[in-house]
Amino acid sequence: MLKVFLDANVILDIFLKRERYEYSLAILELCKRGLIQCYTSSCIIGIVNYILEKELNRKSTRDFLRELLSYVNIIPIKNDDILRALNFKDFEDGMNYHSSIFLDYFITWNKKDYPKDERILTPEEFLRLDFNIKSVPFLDLSRILKEILPEIEKGIYEILFTSKFVEDTNVKLFEEEFAKYCNVKHCIVTNSGTSALYLALKAIGIKPGDEVILPANTFIATAEAISLLGAKPVFVDIDEYTYTINPEEIEKNITEKTKAVIPVHLYGQCCDMDYINEIAEKYGLYVIEDACQAHGAEYKKRKAGSLGHIAAFSFYPSKNLGTIGEGGAITTNDDELAEKVKLLKNHGSRKKYVHEIIGGNFRLDEIKGLVLRVKLKYLDKWNNMRRDAAKLYNENLKDTVIVPYEASYNKHVYHLYVIRIKKRDLVREELLKRGVETAIHYPVPIHLQKAFMNISKVSLPITERISREILSLPLFPYIRYEEILYVCKNIKDIVSCL
Numbered sequence: 001m002l003k004v005f006l007d008a009n010v011i012l013d014i015f016l017k018r019e020r021y022e023y024s025l026a027i028l029e030l031c032k033r034g035l036i037q038c039y040t041s042s043c044i045i046g047i048v049n050y051i052l053e054k055e056l057n058r059k060s061t062r063d064f065l066r067e068l069l070s071y072v073n074i075i076p077i078k079n080d081d082i083l084r085a086l087n088f089k090d091f092e093d094g095m096n097y098h099s100s101i102f103l104d105y106f107i108t109w110n111k112k113d114y115p116k117d118e119r120i121l122t123p124e125e126f127l128r129l130d131f132n133i134k135s136v137p138f139l140d141l142s143r144i145l146k147e148i149l150p151e152i153e154k155g156i157y158e159i160l161f162t163s164k165f166v167e168d169t170n171v172k173l174f175e176e177e178f179a180k181y182c183n184v185k186h187c188i189v190t191n192s193g194t195s196a197l198y199l200a201l202k203a204i205g206i207k208p209g210d211e212v213i214l215p216a217n218t219f220i221a222t223a224e225a226i227s228l229l230g231a232k233p234v235f236v237d238i239d240e241y242t243y244t245i246n247p248e249e250i251e252k253n254i255t256e257k258t259k260a261v262i263p264v265h266l267y268g269q270c271c272d273m274d275y276i277n278e279i280a281e282k283y284g285l286y287v288i289e290d291a292c293q294a295h296g297a298e299y300k301k302r303k304a305g306s307l308g309h310i311a312a313f314s315f316y317p318s319k320n321l322g323t324i325g326e327g328g329a330i331t332t333n334d335d336e337l338a339e340k341v342k343l344l345k346n347h348g349s350r351k352k353y354v355h356e357i358i359g360g361n362f363r364l365d366e367i368k369g370l371v372l373r374v375k376l377k378y379l380d381k382w383n384n385m386r387r388d389a390a391k392l393y394n395e396n397l398k399d400t401v402i403v404p405y406e407a408s409y410n411k412h413v414y415h416l417y418v419i420r421i422k423k424r425d426l427v428r429e430e431l432l433k434r435g436v437e438t439a440i441h442y443p444v445p446i447h448l449q450k451a452f453m454n455i456s457k458v459s460l461p462i463t464e465r466i467s468r469e470i471l472s473l474p475l476f477p478y479i480r481y482e483e484i485l486y487v488c489k490n491i492k493d494i495v496s497c498l
């Protein structure tokens with residue numbers, strides 16, 4: 001349901017019956033009828049009480065407040081809101097604005113007193129909005145901007161003035177913060193997730209002739225990184241329920257050339273890591289987690305990125321933790337591997353113009369590091385929002401389609417919400433006609449891609465079957481309740497006509 005903040009002037013309109021008060025009254029009516037949720041802040045209630053008591057008498061003021069509070073919620077003003085308000089021209093406006101930042105709209109007649117923000121509307125503008133949802137985007141990254149923009153703006157100015165654009169304070173601090181977040185000793189950022197996979201494989205010594213086992217249901221980068229080093233990707237099948245690599249298939253495909261396995265924590269859910277690590281130990285293999293879709297995901301209360309010898313993350317913008325462009329990182333507890341990656345990513349150099357080994361340039365920009373630092377603070381909150389959205393989808397779709405399965409030992413962070421449905425392409429087309437954007441991850445499994453056909457001729461029945469049925473639905477932080485219901489209603493309508 002839409003959540004709206006009411007400024008003091010809107011509340012006062014209603015009681016003082018000021019000019020144009022019908023607009024404010026109409027908003028309150030929507031709230032009374034349960035069509036929207038209204039909020040205000042404790043300091044506004046104080047102001048309203050003060051003004052009304054002066055204009056009217058104490059009794060009618062208190063009666064009005066009592067009635068108002070039966071349908072308007074009060075949001076707390078937190079320390080952070082107060083600190084940010086110190087930069088505002090009007091301190092009280094600043095506190096209200098910041099405390100309401102997670103709501104959909106802020107309703108006030110005095111728009112000019114607040115920053116430029118498309119959420120801020122007059123009561124009249126708000127009533128002109130069309131609440132009938134007619135489309136749902138697959139991903140809308142602009143909705144998180146309201147939370148992070150002030151801090152990013154400030155940080156970008158600082159970077160511009162110091163002119164330190166590549167791997168400086170922000171990148172170094174992010175590496176420390178992300179290592180702490182994943183509970184590992186080292187985080188080393190790279191310029192993409194593909195680079196992170198490549199560097200991880202190079203650091204463990206993968207060379208031409210080696211074999212590396214991976215699932216075929218993943219993004220192509222997982223396999224490319226192996227091939228770029230001249231090694232052979234060995235594709236294996238997935239588990240029917242979690243869609244992640246089936247550990248039994250790993251063991252069946254081990255040869256004397258096998259050097260490593262890459263479990264991919266797909267869609268935001270970790271693989272069965274105890275089982276995989278046990279097999280790896282038995283055969284002396286390295287385990288490289290592809291955690292590019294699993295920032296903050298947990299396996300038995302341990303974070304993705306801390307579950308193997310070394311892990312690769314992507315910070316591509318659409319990821320649960322994304323930057324403004326390409327980016328990636330490796331995480332590891334192994335000091336030697338960490339040292340090797342540090343050398344490889346920066347021209348084999350520890351000291352400027354002294355090159356110990358042949359490396360390359362896989363460094364990250366400071367502005368991207370800054371964005372990651374700001375966003376990391378919100379990662380858990382946004383992951384929980386994703387989980388709430390997934391729960392709502394599950395409740396509404398469980399009798400119509402196959403909804404995602406979350407293994408009992410996992411905390412799934414729903415990078416993607418993937419259902420399985422018959423006549424997938426037809427359903428997808430119909431949904432698009434109704435304004436719902438969807439995607440497929442992935443329509444052609446890697447072992448059937450032209451690029452890999454010569455390398456590997458295997459048949460992987462589960463991967464091949466599910467690739468024809470999977471459909472990713474819109475899911476991102478701040479997707480609205482109504483939007484999810486709109487998607488579900490349309491899926492049900494379409495399925496009932498098939």
Ligand SMILES: Cc1ncc(COP(=O)(O)O)c(C=O)c1O
Nearest residue numbers: 192193194219221222292314316
């Ligand atoms: C599973 C997986 N592996 C690797 C990558 C590659 O990451 P990047 O796009 O940052 O190179 C991605 C990115 O989409 C991914 O989803």
